Amino acid sequence: MILHELISYEHLRLIWWVLLGVLLIGFAMTDGFDLGVGALLPFVARTDVERRVAINSIGPVWEGNQVWLILGGGAIFAAWPQLYAVSFSGFYLAMFAILMALILRPVGFKYRSKIDSARWRNGWDWALFIGGFVPSLIFGVAVGNVLQGVPFRLDDTMRIFYDGTFFGLLNPFALLCGVLSVCMLLTHGAAWLEVKTEGVVRDRARSIGSVTALLTLALFVLAGVWLYYGIDGYRFTSEIVRGGASNPHAKTVALAPLAWFANYQAAPWTLIAPVLGVLGALATFIAMRARGEVSALLCSNIAIFGVIATVGVSMFPFILPSSADPNVSLTVWDSSSSHLTLFIMLVATVIFLPLILAYTAFVYRVLWGKVDAKAIESGDGHAY
Template sequence: MILHDLIDYETLRIIWWVLLGVLLIAFATTDGFDLGVGTLLPFVAKNDTERRIAINTIGATWEGNQVWLILGGGAIFAAWPPLYAVSFSGFYLAMFAILFALILRPVGFKYRSKRDSARWRNGWDWALFVGGFVPSLIFGVAVGNVLQGVPFRFADDMRIFYEGSFFALLNPYALLCGLLSVAMLIMHGSAWLVLKATGPVADRARRFGSSAALAVIVLFALGGLYLWMGISGYRITSDISPVGPSNPLLKAVTLQGGGWLTNYGTYPWMIVAPILGFLGAAAAFIAMQARREVVTLLFSKLSITGIISTVGLSMFPFILPSSLDPKSSLTVWDASSSHQTLFIMLVVTVIFLPIIFAYTAWVYKVLWGKVDEKSVTDKNSHAY
């Protein structure tokens, strides 16, 4: 028996669909609070010392947190090649904007304190704001467009044609999802500042975080209502084999009003995901008001996990629907790499992913504790 036959093709496809979700959630719950702190920086800190406190709550860990984004991109490239080809080419300008914003972050960290000039530091502080706000918004906008369908198609020879434009991505529903993403990460960044910062920075973060948690509840509800009443979901109307070839053109797909909600009737247990999204945000709001620092962050993570899971479960088995040619839509069953490739990658993942988790946990344990004025003004400090 060939080794990769130990796990059948269908199971491997499901495992990699789940792993992709895990990597996206890991990125949102770790680097998400980095983006949230960057977005909040000009508003929770009123002077240079306070801004240094906010920056140093994430300064020691942001690089490690960004690893999850790289792992997610790598997983898409290796496990779902058509998804990588369509999304990274069709969303090229959006990806460029995200990368440009993310590049501002390390430069801002390294250069803002190189000169003792208020104007110089203020400029880099706004660069850090851009580095937090722009990715937060565009990631949500991208998800909103995926739920509506992306304008691409496959030719008979499997060449990909994308016929959309950057500004077409900025439609009302996508912007609603973008605002939800911003609110979600502001809530998360606030929870992190409440946990790690002290004094006025933590107090202001608590106020912003409370408002953001309420905004998450409202925007998440509006997004779901819009999916039910205003956006057609996709449904496979032909036979499709879970172990069939990776050829999206071998199926028939139709659009159905409220189609993205049908999975909850077929698999009632999936309702747990949106419930976690709502309850996590509500619990984070209550915990912020009660000044419960650790559980605030945990509830915020729970809300993010629920919201991201809701998107994936609602769309299953679709991973990238096509608004231009529905049968070209990519699904879990027809957009993956080969059986052998998925198996080899799984073996590598089983070995290295626990190491990454363990190392990350160790780093946070070592760096545990609050950032206060003394820690950033001490002349022997290595703080930013």
């Protein structure tokens, strides 16, 4: 038996669907609080020292956290090439906006203190705000559009034709998901600041985070109700071939009311995902009001896991439905790389992912502790 045949094609596809979810959730949990702190910066910190306290809370870790975004993009490129091709071409302007915003972050970190000028530093602080707010919003808008279906077509040679426009992405449901994403990551950033800072920065972060936690809960429930009553999902109308060649044309698909809720009826244990989203957001609010620093951050992580997992569970096995031609919607079973490619990637992941997790845990352990405003003023060991 050839080595890669030890794991069936069907199981490898399922494993990589789970791993993709793990990478996306890992990005939201780690780089998510970086984005949240950046978006909160003008509101939780009013003096230069206060802003430096907030920036130094994420300064040592933000670059490492972005590894999860790179891993997620790499996994999509290698494991789901058609998903990568369609999303990065169809969402080109949105991706460009995210890229430009993310570029503002390292530039802002490095340049804000180069000139001793209040105007100069204030300008770069707003650049850091853009670098946190814009990606948080656009990521959520993208998810909202995916749930509704993306207007793309594939011809017989698998060439991609995208029929949508940038402003077409800014529809009401997608904007709701975008605001949900912003509130969720603002809450996460506030929870991080509560752990890492003291005094007025911590108190302002707690006050804002309490509000955004409740907004996250309300918007998550509202999005679910909207999806239930107002948006049709996608379902197979032909036989599902789980281990066949990757060919999105080899099936038929139709829109159907409540299709995004079928998995919960077929497997009730999957309700764990939305329940964690709701309870995690509520628990984050309670923990913040009770001044529970670490518990608020843990509950925020649970909420993020629940919200993102809910999207994946609801859509499975679809990963990018097409509103222009539902029959070419991309699914777990017909848009992956080859059996051998998925196996080689899995072997590499089994070897290197634990190393990444161990190193990340070590870094957080070494860098744990609060940022001291007095040390910031004296320039003792703080880079930003």
